[in-house]
Amino acid sequence: MNEQDNPIREAIRGAIAGNEVILFMKGTPEAPACGFSARTVGALQSLEVPFAAVDILPDPRIRQELSELSQWPTIPQLFVHGELVGGCDIVLEMLESGELADVLGVAGGDGAVEAPAVAGGGALQIENRL
Amino acid sequence: MPDAANIKERIEAGIPGSQAEVEDWTGGGDHFRATVTSPAFAGLSRIEQHRLVYGIFGEEIGGPIHALSLTTISE
Numbered sequence: 103m104n105e106q107d108n109p110i111r112e113a114i115r116g117a118i119a120g121n122e123v124i125l126f127m128k129g130t131p132e133a134p135a136c137g138f139s140a141r142t143v144g145a146l147q148s149l150e151v152p153f154a155a156v157d158i159l160p161d162p163r164i165r166q167e168l169s170e171l172s173q174w175p176t177i178p179q180l181f182v183h184g185e186l187v188g189g190c191d192i193v194l195e196m197l198e199s200g201e202l203a204d205v206l207g208v209a210g211g212d213g214a215v216e217a218p219a220v221a222g223g224g225a226l227q228i229e230n231r232l
Numbered sequence: 233m234p235d236a237a238n239i240k241e242r243i244e245a246g247i248p249g250s251q252a253e254v255e256d257w258t259g260g261g262d263h264f265r266a267t268v269t270s271p272a273f274a275g276l277s278r279i280e281q282h283r284l285v286y287g288i289f290g291e292e293i294g295g296p297i298h299a300l301s302l303t304t305i306s307e
Contacts, residue, residue: 138299165294174279175286175293176300191302192278 111167114156118181121154123206126168127178131155138190142178145197151206182206233261234297239289240266246288247272262298273306281306 118124123146129135131143135157146153158164158177169175172186180187182205187193196202203209236254243252243266250270257263266285273281281304286293293300 138301169294173283177294186279188279188282192282195278195303 108167110161110163111171114164114168114171117154117156118184121181122183123151123153124181125153125155125178126158126164126181127155128157128159130157135159136177138176139178142180142190142193145193145202146180146206148197149203149206149208151208234264234292235261236264239264239297239300242288243268243285247284257299257301262296263301264297264299265301267303267305269305269307271307273304276306278304 114126125131125139125142125146127134127136127139127142129139131147131153134140134143143155156164158168165177168177168179172179172181174186174189176189178189178193180189180193187196187202187205193202196205236256240252240254243254244250247268247270249272250268252266252268254264254266257265268285272284276284282302285302285304286300289297289300
C-alpha cells in the first residue's frame with residue numbers, strides 16, 4: 103500500500119509534524135487507561151509543558167500504524183519536534199536526570215525532579231486494556 | 233505463556249554478552265520488568281538500546297507480553 107492510500111498513517115504523520123510535543127497514549131490525560139500512559143502524562147505535567155495527546159484506543163489501526171511508523175512496539179510514545187523521545191521508561195529516566203526538561207526546553211533541568219507517582223500507586227494498578 | 237526466566241534467557245541469547253535481570257511485575261505473567269546490561273549498547277541511544285531488546289520479542293510485545301519495562305545499561 104502506498105502512502106496516499108493510508109490515511110491513518112498520514113494523519114499520524116501530520117499530527118507528529120504539527121505538534122511540538124505530542125503523546126500517543128491509552129486513554130486521555132484526564133483519564134489514562136493504563137499505568138504507563140498515566141505516568142508519562144504525570145512526567146509532562148510535572149514540567150508544566152503543554153502537549154497534544156492522542157488516544158490510540160478507539161481504533162486498533164492507530165496503534166498498528168504508529169508502531170510501524172516509529173519502529174516502537176509499545177504505548178505510550180512521546181514525540182518532541184517530530185522525533186520519538188521514548189515510552190514510559192525512557193521518559194521517566196529522562197525526567198529524573200533532567201534530560202526531559204532539556205529536550206522540552208523548559209526549566210527544571212537540574213536533575214532534581216522526582217518521578218511522579220501514579221495515584222493509588224503499585225504495580226497492580228497497571229492494566230493493558232487493548 | 234512466557235515467564236521471567238524464559239525472558240531472561242532469550243534476552244541473554246539475543247544480545248551477545250548481555251546480562252538480564254527480569255521480574256514478573258504483577259505476578260500475572262504478562263507485565264515484566266527487565267534491567268539489561270551489555271557492551272552491545274555502547275554508542276547507541278536509549279531508544280536504540282530498547283529497540284534491540286524489543287526486537288528479540290517482535291509481535292509478542294503488546295501480545296502475550298503486555299508490557300516489558302526496560303532499563304538498559306551500557307557496559
